[in-house]
Amino acid sequence: MKGERHMLAAMDNVITVDAISKSYGQAVAVEDVSFAVRRGEIFGMLGPNGAGKTTTVECIQGLRRPDRGSIDVLGIDPAADPDLLRRRIGSQLQSSSLPDRLHVWEAVHLFSRLHGDPADVDRVLDTWDLSKLRRKPFAALSGGQQQRLFLALALLGQPEIVVLDELTSSLDPNARRDTWDLVKAVRDRGATVILVTHFMEEAEALCDRVAIVDQGRVVAIDTPIALTTGLGTEVRITFTSDGHDPHFLTQVPGVRSVGVEAEMVTVVGGPEAGIRVAGALSERGFIPIDYRIHHPSLDDVFVSLTGRALTGKDAA
Amino acid sequence: MSRGITWIEIKLLAREPLTLVVGLAFPVVLMLLLLVSFGSEPDAAFDGVGGTDFYVPSYLGAAIAVMGFLGVPTHIAAYRHSGVLRRFRAAGVSAGSIMISQLAVTAVLASFGGMVMIALAYFGFELRAPVAPWAVVTGFALGLLAFSAIGVLLGSVLPSARAAQGTGLLLFFGTFFLVGGGPPPAILPDSLNTAVEFTPIAQLADAIRSPWVGLGWDTTALVALAAITVVAAVLAQWRLSRI
Numbered sequence: 224m225k226g227e228r229h230m231l232a233a234m235d236n237v238i239t240v241d242a243i244s245k246s247y248g249q250a251v252a253v254e255d256v257s258f259a260v261r262r263g264e265i266f267g268m269l270g271p272n273g274a275g276k277t278t279t280v281e282c283i284q285g286l287r288r289p290d291r292g293s294i295d296v297l298g299i300d301p302a303a304d305p306d307l308l309r310r311r312i313g314s315q316l317q318s319s320s321l322p323d324r325l326h327v328w329e330a331v332h333l334f335s336r337l338h339g340d341p342a343d344v345d346r347v348l349d350t351w352d353l354s355k356l357r358r359k360p361f362a363a364l365s366g367g368q369q370q371r372l373f374l375a376l377a378l379l380g381q382p383e384i385v386v387l388d389e390l391t392s393s394l395d396p397n398a399r400r401d402t403w404d405l406v407k408a409v410r411d412r413g414a415t416v417i418l419v420t421h422f423m424e425e426a427e428a429l430c431d432r433v434a435i436v437d438q439g440r441v442v443a444i445d446t447p448i449a450l451t452t453g454l455g456t457e458v459r460i461t462f463t464s465d466g467h468d469p470h471f472l473t474q475v476p477g478v479r480s481v482g483v484e485a486e487m488v489t490v491v492g493g494p495e496a497g498i499r500v501a502g503a504l505s506e507r508g509f510i511p512i513d514y515r516i517h518h519p520s521l522d523d524v525f526v527s528l529t530g531r532a533l534t535g536k537d538a539a
Numbered sequence: 540m541s542r543g544i545t546w547i548e549i550k551l552l553a554r555e556p557l558t559l560v561v562g563l564a565f566p567v568v569l570m571l572l573l574l575v576s577f578g579s580e581p582d583a584a585f586d587g588v589g590g591t592d593f594y595v596p597s598y599l600g601a602a603i604a605v606m607g608f609l610g611v612p613t614h615i616a617a618y619r620h621s622g623v624l625r626r627f628r629a630a631g632v633s634a635g636s637i638m639i640s641q642l643a644v645t646a647v648l649a650s651f652g653g654m655v656m657i658a659l660a661y662f663g664f665e666l667r668a669p670v671a672p673w674a675v676v677t678g679f680a681l682g683l684l685a686f687s688a689i690g691v692l693l694g695s696v697l698p699s700a701r702a703a704q705g706t707g708l709l710l711f712f713g714t715f716f717l718v719g720g721g722p723p724p725a726i727l728p729d730s731l732n733t734a735v736e737f738t739p740i741a742q743l744a745d746a747i748r749s750p751w752v753g754l755g756w757d758t759t760a761l762v763a764l765a766a767i768t769v770v771a772a773v774l775a776q777w778r779l780s781r782i
Contacts, residue, residue: 286629309631316629319622322547324554329547336543337630360554376630 235262237384237415238283243292245278252278253289254439260384265406265416267430269423269521275439276419277317280386283417284314297383310338313382315373317389317419323362327353327372330361331379338380351375351405367398374405378414385409388419403429423521435525442528451519458497458518460490462504462511475503541636544627548640549647562602562610562648567655569720570598577723579665584723588752591664595656596675596748597719600682602652604715604740606645607686608693609707615641615694616703624782634779638772642687649683671750678746678757681764685739688771695778714740719748739767 238260245253253275260266268276281287283294285305294301299308321330328344331353335342348354351371356364364372370390377385387406391399399422406429410416420426426433427447434444443450457479469488472481477496482489490500497516504511526532552558577590585593615637618624627637660666669675697703716722717731718741724732735741746760 284629306631314629316622316625319626321626322551322618322623324551325547333543333547334630337632
């Protein structure tokens with residue numbers, strides 16, 4: 224199913240961004256960014272805060288005009304025709320909100336009218352599990368409920384493209400995972416999703432393809448798997464030595480190096496080392512309780528591409 | 540499109556107790572205090588007009604100005620700060636629609652407040668009917684346009700609701716009490732009276748008061764209010780389209 228979609232999608236780009244740049248005064252926000260988004264995929268833009276992700280998607284939505292370069296969204300130039308595009312693109316903007324005392328049902332009613340396509344408010348509330356909250360003021364909703372409402376609003380009028388900018392930043396981990404399910408549901412209804420995030424885990428869990436953005440530039444675009452395996456298939460194994468000398472592990476097939484630092488053992492090796500090292504340890508009767516196998520993550524990809532950690536930069 | 544947003548804004552206004560108190564109750568109570576103090580006999584301090592007939596038109600202006608200087612800017616600045624304006628704009632709400640909604644909110648509140656003032660003054664303090672009612676209505680209407688535009692402009696420029704509140708209080712109290720909202724202008728220094736003539740709030744008070752007390756249409760004030768409307772609306776439009 225997923226493979227089929229990809230084959231079909233390869234010929235069908237809904238968004239083409241061609242060499243756009245954008246500066247605010249002296250500060251360069253986006254520099255020579257190009258990429259294409261295929262119909263029906265979840266396309267991630269991953270990078271630290273201030274990398275230029277939001278500026279890029281705001282250009283795509285016609286909220287900003289790039290200084291140079293061109294954008295094509297569903298055959299429309301967003302800078303020239305933002306009103307035409309607005310009906311076909313739904314969005315959850317970063318750091319945007321609703322009036323505190325606006326009731327949930329009023330928000331749905333108002334925004335569906337703004338889309339020029341009055342929706343059946345009850346049905347929308349039902350779909351997003353908001354019926355019980357219909358008379359609640361916006362400010363009284365939990366973070367997760369607010370995001371659910373934002374998604375419902377972004378999806379009004381069945382847009383072909385949905386832009387979700389830092390949808391889960393303000394949520395706790397549980398609410399974040401619930402929201403991921405909603406994002407998948409959005410895609411399964413046939414919309415193309417652009418997901419802007421600075422959470423590596425989120426991009427890995429949701430995205431079909433990811434553009435890694437740093438300091439206004441796209442440094443890599445590929446599927447999460449291709450990006451991580453691009454670093455090689457090496458795994459890292461860690462556990463506490465607990466007084467044992469682990470250097471015998473260098474004899475285990477697949478292991479390339481063994482290091483010990485303050486009781487913490489780090490073994491690096493090929494993908495089979497994960498299992499073989501565990502076997503060798505248990506043969507000796509040593510069963511470390513904190514045995515972990517680390518596969519390369521998008522975080523590692525980011526470090527290897529930029530020389531800096533993705534998540535270290537901001538605490539959010 | 541502006542209809543949806545306007546109706547929502549009026550509903551939200553009804554849920555804001557603070558705005559209702561400041562925008563509605565405050566000018567009414569202040570006016571009552573002055574009416575009680577000065578009475579309705581013709582008085583040289585008011586150029587031979589009764590205190591009631593002098594203050595009621597002034598406070599009709601206050602009902603507008605308090606929204607234009609305080610209510611609307613605070614509301615819009617809060618919207619801008621929290622990202623409500625961003626969301627509205629992304630949904631295609633134009634700057635014009637936002638201004639129309641604030642004009643409607645100001646009109647609803649000021650008209651209601653104005654009717655309460657007139658009723659209280661008429662039944663309790665011998666208020667005389669306006670000499671040129673249509674000119675009064677025109678002045679009131681142009682005042683609504685000018686001050687709702689000023690309000691949106693202030694709200695689009697000031698960084699936060701708190702900043703808007705402070706600025707609004709300063710603008711309102713700094714000028715309104717000098718243009719016929721406080722002591723009789725006759726007891727204030729001439730230079731001060733001349734200086735405040737150049738404030739929007741003085742033009743607003745004149746536009747309503749002159750025809751009420753029989754001085755006829757105040758064309759200068761009406762033209763000034765129209766000019767303020769245009770300038771403030773153009774600037775606000777420019778600001779709002781960059782949020």
